[in-house]
Amino acid sequence: MKNINRRAFLKSTALTTAALSSPIRSWSQLSPSDEVRMAVVGFHGRGGDHLKGLSAVPGVRITGLCDVDRNVLDAELAKWKERGAELEGHTDIRRLLESKNVDAVSIATPNHWHSLAAIWAIQAGKDVYVEKPVSHNVWEGRKLVEAARKYKRIVQTGTQSRSSTGIKECLQWIKEGNLGKIILARGLCYKPRPSIGKTTGPQPIPPGVDYDLWCGPAPRKPLRRKNLHYDWHWIWDTGNGDIGNQGIHQMDICRWALGVNELSPRVFSVGGRLGYEDDGETPNTQFVYHDYPGAPLLFEVRGLPSRTGAKEMDRYRGTGIGVVIDCEGGYAVVPDYSSVTVHDKDGNVIKQFKGSTDHYQNFIDAVRSRKHTDLHADILEGHLSSALCHTGNVSYRLGRQASPDEIREAIKGNKEAMETFGRMQAHLAANDVDLSLAKATLGVFLKMDPAAERFLGNAKANALLTRDYRKPYVVPEKV
Numbered sequence: 001m002k003n004i005n006r007r008a009f010l011k012s013t014a015l016t017t018a019a020l021s022s023p024i025r026s027w028s029q030l031s032p033s034d035e036v037r038m039a040v041v042g043f044h045g046r047g048g049d050h051l052k053g054l055s056a057v058p059g060v061r062i063t064g065l066c067d068v069d070r071n072v073l074d075a076e077l078a079k080w081k082e083r084g085a086e087l088e089g090h091t092d093i094r095r096l097l098e099s100k101n102v103d104a105v106s107i108a109t110p111n112h113w114h115s116l117a118a119i120w121a122i123q124a125g126k127d128v129y130v131e132k133p134v135s136h137n138v139w140e141g142r143k144l145v146e147a148a149r150k151y152k153r154i155v156q157t158g159t160q161s162r163s164s165t166g167i168k169e170c171l172q173w174i175k176e177g178n179l180g181k182i183i184l185a186r187g188l189c190y191k192p193r194p195s196i197g198k199t200t201g202p203q204p205i206p207p208g209v210d211y212d213l214w215c216g217p218a219p220r221k222p223l224r225r226k227n228l229h230y231d232w233h234w235i236w237d238t239g240n241g242d243i244g245n246q247g248i249h250q251m252d253i254c255r256w257a258l259g260v261n262e263l264s265p266r267v268f269s270v271g272g273r274l275g276y277e278d279d280g281e282t283p284n285t286q287f288v289y290h291d292y293p294g295a296p297l298l299f300e301v302r303g304l305p306s307r308t309g310a311k312e313m314d315r316y317r318g319t320g321i322g323v324v325i326d327c328e329g330g331y332a333v334v335p336d337y338s339s340v341t342v343h344d345k346d347g348n349v350i351k352q353f354k355g356s357t358d359h360y361q362n363f364i365d366a367v368r369s370r371k372h373t374d375l376h377a378d379i380l381e382g383h384l385s386s387a388l389c390h391t392g393n394v395s396y397r398l399g400r401q402a403s404p405d406e407i408r409e410a411i412k413g414n415k416e417a418m419e420t421f422g423r424m425q426a427h428l429a430a431n432d433v434d435l436s437l438a439k440a441t442l443g444v445f446l447k448m449d450p451a452a453e454r455f456l457g458n459a460k461a462n463a464l465l466t467r468d469y470r471k472p473y474v475v476p477e478k479v
Contacts, residue, residue, distance in 0.1 A: 036367055039064030039102045041093055041117060044072050044229055046131055046158075047108030051076075053360040054106060054129075060364055064088040064105075066096045069229075070208035091210055093117055097124040104154075104367060107131060111245075112218045112238045115140035116475050118155065118379075122147045123479070127154040127367050129360070132248040133240060133386035134379060136217075138263075138453055139466035140475045141383040141390075147479035148372070148379045156363040156375050157382025159252045161337040163362055165355035170332060170340040171257055173353070179342065180328025182295045184416055185257045187250035189242050190313040190320035193284050193303030195276040196231045199224055217473040225279040234280035236397070241282030242301045244389040246321065252377075252385035253323045253334055254297045262450035263387055264290035264297065269396040269443035270407055270421060274433050275304045283441070285428060287420050288392030298416055299392065300424075307430040314427055387453065394455075394464045395443035402442035404435045410442055 038060055040050045044067065055062050062080070067073040068091050077089045090096040096105070097120060104127035107117045115135045118128045128148075134157050135141030148155040161167055174182065202222035205211045209228065212220060218237040225231050233239035243251070271286025284303030289296060306314045313320045323334040330344040338356035341349055359376065366374040402410070404425060411417040425435055447456040455461040469475055 034059065034368065036060050036364055037063040037101055037103045039066060039088070039096055039099070039105045041066040041096065041105055041107045042109035042113075043067060043076060044069060045108065047106070050106040050108050050129070050360075053358070054364075057358070057361050057364050062087060063101045064090070064096055064099055066090045066093050068092075068210045068213040069206070070210075071206075072208075092213060093120065097121060097126065102126065104128065108158075110214075110232045110238050111240055112136045112232075113216050115144045116217050116473060118144050119147045119475060119479055122151050122153045122155065125151070125153075127363075128379075129156045129158065129363050130379070130382070131158040132252075132382065133244045133389055134382040135386050135390070136238075136240065137464070137466050138387045138390045141386050142453060143475055143477075143479050145380050145383050150479060152370075154363070154366045154370070154372055154375065155379035156359075156366070157377040157379055157385075158359070159249055159377045159382060159385065160356075160359040161249055161253055161334075162256070162377035162381065163357045163359040164338045165357060166339050166353040167253065167256075167334060167337075169355075170334075170342065170351075170353040173342075173351075174257070174325065174327060174332065175259070179330050179332065182258060182325060182327050184295055184326040185254035185297045186316075186324045186326070187247060187254045187297070187299040188316055188319060188322055188324070189247040189250060189300065190302040190315070191242060191246050192305060192313060193234075193242065195278040196234060196280050197226045198278050199226060203228075215470070217467070217469045217475065219470060231280070234282045236281050239282060240389055240393060241286070242284070242303060243286065243288065243299060243392060244386070247299060247301060248386060248389055249337070250321070250323050250334075251297075251299055251388050252381070254299070254325075255385050255388065257323070257325050258292060258295060258297060260292050260294070260297075261384065263384065263391060263448055263453055264292050265450055266291035266445070266447055267388075267391050267395055268411075268445045269392045269399070270411075270417075270424070270440055271301065271396060271443075272401075272438070272440040274428060274438055274440070275431050282393075283396060285424060285440070286392075286396065287417070287424060288388075288395070289414070289417050290388060290392070296416060297388070298420060300420060302424075302427060304427070304431045304433075306427075308432050390465070391446070391448065392443075394461050395446050396441060397443075397464060398458075398460055399441040399443035401439040403439060407440065407442050410445075 105121045106129040108131045118130045269288045271283035286301040288299045319335040325332040332342045340353040342351040
């Protein structure tokens, strides 16, 4: 990989020392009254909430917009112009980062751009709010953490559950021993994901889209799906499946509950893209098992409904998109980003926790204090939780199709995995999917050195911890 240091980046983007020092006004210590000038990168989806949420924070002014889709960019610029605001508009983030009128950026691009865009912004002297997952692979996520620390930038992850007072109070209550030892942390992503369709050849690029910029660090391949936007989630070059889309939120809460601050020493996955044949590549049905020493973290993805023809999704202990924390004395259910219901062993509700603070406000508060420890979701937290999604997917991608009996034989002795696979098989059968015919993928059982964030004895797995970056969109070895 090509080394790109900060000097090389500044030269390539025609930034000067003056251009860097001016917008951040030295940033030694901002007073609460100082204005923070924000730019939002990517707003065809989640970025719309960034615009709404950040502009509502006192002392924040939106001064820049960036999107590779000219039609999306012009439409948003027109909305702000109608309100009397004057904003810079760019299709290329490198031009945006030259601006003297931007102090911080929020990034809501497709996943494959998250780390590189954030690193470039940090090197340009900006603070960053970056959507989840913060990376497309493990290696670049760690580089993002290194960049944030080296340049002393404030970098917030878009896992807003970290700003939940209800969840925080409940996890502290559990930590104090009120529900006994944690036995298992289970994340759930039961979210409807119908077929994205099957094309017969390359599709036209939507008018107004700079496709080279859109691809960025990923290979520039012909478009082989009907929709360029959003359905990139289900393509390995650009997305991470639903575990890295919706599931990262629940994965993060699980890791938070377990109190683990490194990757798991052992991981495996089982699943498949089942129930239809389309242009998607990532699994719509999956579970990932992270074998932490204290208690395991188990994550489930289901994209099919509760049964063929149904509109509703399955639920597990009352939730379909949430977290269930099993303890010796009962269990806690986290059904959303701000509340928790605690049950005894018989399922009776014994306690509830509610409340949340504003995640965007927390970012701006830390921008003013210049203390990354003030962040509720510092970039290190985002990296670790994102990386757990990635290592699970590495196991899956290196796996092989196997019969139900073969899968059960491979996971025998692991009661949590056996129970989860049994429910998975029943769920698929309710959707007319027979795993003895449409076989699931049995992922590779991987061991990892959590400190080094490298797999042990598996070169193919380690190769998937990073990617071959397409010049000039290269995440640098040395940030």
